[in-house]
Amino acid sequence: MTAPVFVVDRLDAVGPEFVLDGPEGRHAVSVKRLRPGEAVVLTDGAGRRAECEVVGTEGKDRLVVRVTSVSEEPPQTPRITVVQALPKGDRGELAVETMTEVGVDAIVPWQASRCITQWKGDRGLKALGKWRATAREAGKQSRRVRFPEVADAATTKQIAALLAEADFAAVLHESGEDPLATVELPTEGEIVLIVGPEGGVAPEELTLFEEAGARAFRLGPTVLRTSTAGTAAAALLLGRTGRWS
Incomplete structure (x- = not known):
């Protein structure tokens, strides 16, 4: 052990x-x-x-x-950032915990238009603190020495700006024609993955993200909850980019 x-x-x-x-x-x-x-x-x-x-x-x-x-321990490459729409209840901490365990490098909370949960004022600061504490504890538990960065909550426009700087950007969405499992991935640089809320990514958000350079991809034949989709997709990317080899 x-x-x-x-x-x-x-x-x-x-x-x-x-x-x-x-x-x-x-x-x-x-x-x-x-x-x-x-x-x-x-x-x-x-x-x-x-x-x-x-x-x-x-x-x-x-x-x-x-x-x-x-x-x-040097930073691994390609760097994987997951933009996580705010789930209900404690499912946000669950998403952060499992994404930390698999090896995600950064997590960006996203206030999507269809999110039921709203991070405002002191409540938002408290929720962000819980996400950061969860990343720290999960990092220790999984024996990491480079914990994921948990950013401040971002707006849709801020997410679009992040996507524009990425070497590869993907939105998990049912409209995607290609599976994420077969797309060509960079071997270095920055990969950004968008995970929408339970109600899905709104059409105007999807359009904005596509204009910023992100494509929509399918993850698999089943429908995953927002709290588990990011972990499943990150694990797929970590394996395909060689970071798990």
Whole structure:
């Protein structure tokens, strides 16, 4: 089994011996019950990692480790960004969790015209915070050291601008004539994938996205919910681009 991952704010401040404290230290000591000699990984979530060995514990929330090596994981290519329309309830966190687990690089919340959920004011900030916390926890759970970026919620016009800069852009939509599984993909650069809301991408949104350079593609013969479509499509792209090989 791979070593558990814990997050620290600054890896450049980690010396030969380091004390992991706070919530991360408490989880390591009181929940994981790590013991001397066991391996752990410290990360800043931005690609840097420190391989460590547990030396001991202090109380219920301080883990003392010896750093054996420090390295940096370069960004993978092509970079995969998923634009996720806002689902109802906690399905947004589910989408973020599973997309993080499969390896998506960035997630952009999208306030599509047919979204029932509305991110406004403090409620919107709270929901965004939940998405970012979910990405962090899922990143740790899946043993990632480069967590996905969760952007601020974007409008349709902002999404169109993002698509215009992409090396490949796709909208999951039933109007697509070609399956995503057969399209030619770039081996580097930026791939942007659009996942619409439960009510689907509105015609005017689809037109705007097509004008920005995105094409509509089918994912498969079944209808997936918005909270699972992005994960399924990202897994397909990760396999086809060689990132899973």
